[in-house]
Amino acid sequence: MSEAQLASFRQRLLAEESALRSAANATTQHLQETEAAPDPTDRASAEEEHTLELRVRDRERRLLKKIAQALHRIEDRSYGWCEESGEPIGIARLLARPTASLCLEAQERHEAKKRQYG
Template sequence: MDQQELGFFRETLNKMLDDILVKGRETIEDMNESGETYADPADRATAESDRAFTLRLRDRERKLIKKIQKAIKRIDDGEYGLCLSCGDDISAARLKARPVTTLCIACKSKQEEEEQNRGD
């Protein structure tokens, strides 16, 4: 992978990271500001459900942050775009679709098939 492509992916990963951090700050601000009380129990239940859903999303994004940071480190180490399983290049199309991926499509397909056979 050439330096231009690596720069593109570094920029993409940094933008993903920035977007997640902004959403996290907005969620914290929203939760700190919402001191609303609800007269109707259904409204309160809906608000609590929405809050729980938002927190689940932020937790998933927290896990994604770690993957993004690892991908940036792989760029720094010269290992980005190489399959961790077979060592082959991961296609640019796959990296554009999922910049944090660590497996080429063949190895990922094999992994998913093995998981399905085990019942995971």
């Protein structure tokens, strides 16, 4: 992978990381500002909304970890290479999923095993 491509992916990952951190801060602030509603129905709706927000943030927290790992792979020059097979991941896959650490074939094998064995 060329230096320009690595720099492009690095910038893309950093931008996504920044956006996720901003969203997490906004959620934290929103959760702290929310007042308890006296009506049980309103309170239940607010709790459901908070639960949904926290699930989204948990997903984003895992994505932040993957972004950090991808940035580390860029630094050590292993970005773009499958961690399992050593084959190139492919620019198209990285454009679709910049945090990918496995080539498509290896990812499909992992997903098949997961479906088979749970």
